[in-house]
Amino acid sequence: MKRLFLLLIITCAALQSKSQDFNDFFCDSTLRIDYIFAGTSVEQHIFLDELSKSARWYGKRQRLAEVPLAGNGTITMTDDATGKAIYRNSFSTLFQEWLYTAEAKTTSKAFENVFLTPMPRRSATISIELRDFHNRTIASLQHKVNPDDILIRQLRQKNPYVTLQQASDTTRCIHIAFVAEGYTSSQFDDYLADCNTAMDALFAHEPFKSLRDRFNIIALLNASHDSDVSQPGRGIWLDTSLGSHFDTFYTTRYLTTLRLSQLHDRLAATPYEHIIILANTEHYGGGGIFNSYNLSYTRGSNFKPVVVHEFGHSFGGLGDEYPYGDEDPMYFADTEPWEPNLTTRNTAPAKWQKLIDQGKAGLVEGGGYLSKGVWRPQHDCRMRTNKFPEFCNVCQDALSSLINFYTK
Secondary structure, X not given: OHHHHHHHHHHHHHHHHHHOHHHHHEEEEEEEEEEEEEEOOOOEEEEEEEEEEXXXXXXXXXXXXXXXXXXXXXXXXXXXXXXXXXXXXXXOOHHHHHOOOOHHHOOOEEEEEEEEEEEEOOOEEEEEEEEOOOOOEEEEEEEEEOOOOOOOEEOOOOOOEEEEEOOOOOOOOEEEEEEEEOOOHHHHHHHHHHHHHHHHHHOOOOOOOOOHHHEEEEEEOOOOOOOOOEEHHHOEOOOOOXXXXXXXXXXXXXXXXXOHHHHHHHHOOOOOOEEEEEEOOOOOOEEEEOOOEEEEEOOOOOHHHHHHHHHHHHOOOOXXXXXXXXXXXXXXXXXXXXXXXXXXXXXXXXXOHHHHHOOOOOOEEEEOEEEEEEEEOOOOOOOOOOOOOOOOHHHHHHHHHHHHHHHO
């Protein structure tokens, strides 16, 4: 009995220590770090732009220094007093995609990027690195953060929001914010209806359907001056909340926003980590960048599959499984993709060998915009076509693991 009692004490102490890990190093507030990524296909640089602070932290509070997916970049916070890595997150950026375009070979360009971390209690060092599609570091930067720095900008809430769904445990959940783009204030009823349509679409898919109670979702009420979204290819430029536009990298259906500082200013001091931007347009398109944002058109028959597909990118880190011209390749035989649903190796043991052995997946050539040299798990999937009604088994397994990482 005495031995059992001591075991219980030790177990409780270990659990308490684990639960106090966040509070040991962090305050319940958010440090926002704005960077400029700039350069050409030959030379890349990272510049610190600004530090900001807002109340409450809505990201992970456990497994703080772990990343479930590698992404194309990593941001790490190290406690200066102990030298311990106390927070880490991974990401991808539009800048890194742009480096593989023809324009990057002749033009130097700059891109805004914004990252959220918990606010450290004491001096810490931030390290950020960008990697190319061969997983080689191409740019890095280190800088200090002093939480008492008087030049850390204090953020206040600028836009109201509506809570669409509250998680069963708001301390261990995934916070999503819908953001309006191209909706005037008189169109907020349409916007909220579109938010609910997007939610219904997302939670009609596994594993989101079974794990719905782990998501906390708000809708930001940010108005645009003009209705619709800019279409440069048609000479249409509009005054919208985020300045989003089609024709990103001269691809007609690629819809993105470059104004990430403006996006996060709109969201300041609201409960968010992952972002879904809904564009009030009937022009088909969208875009999703891992741990950055998801942007989808709304006024068309493919709205539901597109917003879910793009969330597969922005939240799940899933790769596109379709070919797209075989130009400007992003996947190469010498580098295994970090995306869980793509592989450049078609020999056993495969990346998803367990599911292959169970007869739930295979190796089908074609994916990552290439017709050859990249393999996907099955013939069709939500990450390949709008018509297929669900994520394949490999994508579902990867999404389940990711949700569990953040919430268990």
